[in-house]
Amino acid sequence: MESSNKVIIVGAGIGGLASGHFLSEAGRSVEIFERARIPGGRIQLLEKDGARVDVGTQYFHTNYVETYKLLETVGMKDKLIPIHPPVQMIRDGRGYPVKHNTIRYKIVPFWSNLKFGRFVLTTLINFGRLDPYYNDPLPEFEDIELADYVLRKCDKETLEFLVRPIICAFNLSDPEGESLAHFLRICKQFLTASDMVLPGGMFSFPQALAARLPVTYNADVKQIIVESNQVRGVQVGIGKEVRRIETKDVICATPLKELPHLLPSLNDVEKKGVNAFKYSQFPLANFFMKRKISGNQWAYVLSRSEDFKTAYTSDAAVKCGEMVPSGKSVLQTWFAGEAGYQLIDEPDEKIIALAKKEMNRVMPSFESEIESAEIVRHHTGMPRYQVGAYRMLRDFLESIRRIKGLHLVGDYYGHSTLETVVRSARRATDKLLEAASPFS
């Protein structure tokens, strides 16, 4: 086994990179292993004919704190651009404009609006307590199923035309099975913040961080070696070579679902916690168009109750003009929720054909205006908090503390956002440094 006094970090998504940055800043040596050939994880970029299109993470929210500090470190905070692109919800072929942070939606009748408003406002009493970026326990909301609650407290209109589109857009999941607590965290985020983008693409952020850190790419960590509840090292596959590196501290900044492979000795509570936790999965169809075809419209929100599998279609050229200098539309069709699971492993042609068929219903000239199409698949979308998952996740996190030297970083600590991850990296690295301090 190679010996090392470095902290080993598994994964060069924003969690691993933020951890590497915080530790390096504090004078610790780190080594980051990333399975892919590039950094960023779920922050992904598609480049084509001069266009730079975000195909993973879409924006920063104005209430991020730790993420903004990190952006400042790499000289990018001043580059952020606020965006307020118009959105239309479609019902019976008619468009209803919506404002981003509003609770007044003309797509549903007056009474449904009132019921939804009352629902959000009554929970506003708890809003001060709700942290979208950290899962403080909310026992009174965690075990209530969102779809069932909305049907009881509001009506079907509210479920189909407000709640479903919101959770589809912000979490890429359907309301069935999802916990009410999760929806309230999402509402708090989108009602209290607006959006910012980086004109070079969201990917430029992890790219800039990674350039300052020792990252080895194409390096698949096979196992975190643990003996007597203490981390002893890692086993990493780099090409045909397998390296065993000794270390006392490992930051695991991978999605939670990787843990059973990395830590074969998980106990039953831990396995239950990991297995209870699902990620949304979906393909994203990107259409590069011959011209700007959506006017100044950024997104069209469609409804499952009108037999659409598309949750919404957004135009990257309207979201941020600097990213698509040609000005031609780049329409992105998001299949969220159940439709996403059904389509994720289907061939590209089938996904493209379905997206075309559905978009033709909204924009009759759609198909004839396509120049080319590209599919991006998200096998690890966003964490879902189904009823019961919060508690099982907390049990898991409590139990896994038995392994000394193992530090977990990820978006499963709150609603799936960069801020959740960066904050978890801050907590994990502070703890690691504190434990290593001669004064602790």
Ligand SMILES: Cc1cc2nc3c(=O)[nH]c(=O)nc-3n(C[C@H](O)[C@H](O)[C@H](O)COP(=O)(O)OP(=O)(O)OC[C@H]3O[C@@H](n4cnc5c(N)ncnc54)[C@H](O)[C@@H]3O)c2cc1C
């Ligand atoms: C489509 C989409 C849109 C989103 N939009 C937004 C948004 O607008 N705003 C926002 O704030 N958040 C958004 N999110 C959420 C945000 O992208 C994630 O919460 C965040 O990027 C997760 O970062 P991470 O570092 O925890 O995990 P990841 O980004 O998943 O990174 C984990 C890394 O670990 C690597 N890895 C895994 N296993 C191993 C192994 N065994 N060995 C070596 N490397 C390994 C992976 O290759 C990956 O690079 C979005 C997510 C998705 C999917």
